[in-house]
């Protein structure tokens with residue numbers, strides 16, 4: 001019960017419009033809003049879809065049924081709404097709910113529904129003083145343990161993009177694995193050194209290069225003036241096609257619905273911290289997975305007691321932890337060569353404990369918004385969950 005010292009939940013007043021109201025209940029599903037506080041004070045919004053469409057009219061009793069919980073964790077520069085943009089027949093949370101799972105959607109610190117903090121304000125620099133190390137250390141344990149305590153059950157996990165990296169890093173440290181049934185990793189990101197997106201490579205160089213100026217603790221707001229200008233300057237480079245920015249970042253998605261992309265662009269992208277972007281850029285540059293590098297040896301010593309930041313050793317992920325991993329042939333962020341490096345780290349996983357699904361035509365966004373993702377991936381993912 002000690003968990004409730006750190007974590008609290010508030011059922012939102014019905015009058016407040018959250019994602020439940022705008023994107024779930026409208027489709028005839030039940031939905032509950034929660035707020036979960038991390039140990040370092042960030043207040044994270046979550047939605048729970050406790051049951052499928054068919055049982056939506058039978059009232060609150062359904063919630064108590066012993067269904068297996070699934071936690072959905074989105075990637076960088078978006079929020080949990082990115083799971084909910086297609087029709088219910090095509091969107092993973094609804095498909096999971098209709099398949100009998102108790103579905104929980106998380107939103108990373110700094111995104112629009114998760115901007116509160118116990119004693120900081122998002123307008124303050126200190127609020128943005130974190131990288132994905134803190135998502136591993138605080139956000140993921142907060143949402144994960146919250147679901148575990150609410151449901152009294154071990155979880156299935158689905159991560160997309162950065163949502164896979166923080167899970168892998170966490171599992172490699174032996175965290176959360178005792179409360180986990182299995183994990184599905186879509187567009188897995190761990191190693192990033194083969195990333196093919198031109199604008200991503202340039203951005204990574206800029207972040208890692210102009211390290212001292214950019215490391216300034218600040219919000220990275222993709223809709224803000226500073227980031228817009230930064231992107232503009234990158235787009236002036238030869239060979240960078242910014243006509244379709246989304247394609248130049250994610251790779252050529254095969255299967256997106258134009259109306260869904262419009263909805264995506266209206267609601268996303270979302271803010272993250274500049275420090276998080278710098279940390280990702282370090283991963284691209286260094287080709288290894290380590291904690292945030294302060295760049296100056298004495299600062300690393302101060303933070304880690306050693307001159308170089310500690311490495312996340314993915315080979316330490318328990319080999320009996322069931323993993324489902326799906327990646328795409330056209331994904332510019334999760335390049336096939338990088339996924340192969342990841343798979344090499346997982347080579348001691350055997351048989352049923354590692355299922356891989358390669359989709360030749362898929363790029364980064366197809367995994368969450370592809371109109372045929374149910375047939376291509378989600379059905380296999382659900383039967384994988386069913387086996388664990």
Ligand SMILES: *[C@@H]1O[C@H](CO)[C@@H](O)[C@H](O)[C@H]1NC(C)=O
Pocket residue numbers: 125126129217
């Ligand atoms: C950011 O956090 C680190 C500890 O992780 C601390 O050493 C540093 O002073 C903080 N910087 C700011 C500007 O708050």
Ligand SMILES: *[C@@H]1O[C@H](CO)[C@@H](O)[C@H](O)[C@H]1NC(C)=O
Pocket residue numbers: 257258259260371
């Ligand atoms: C694309 O989205 C629109 C609007 O939601 C919908 O009417 C249409 O059926 C969708 N097309 C496909 C192929 O899913």
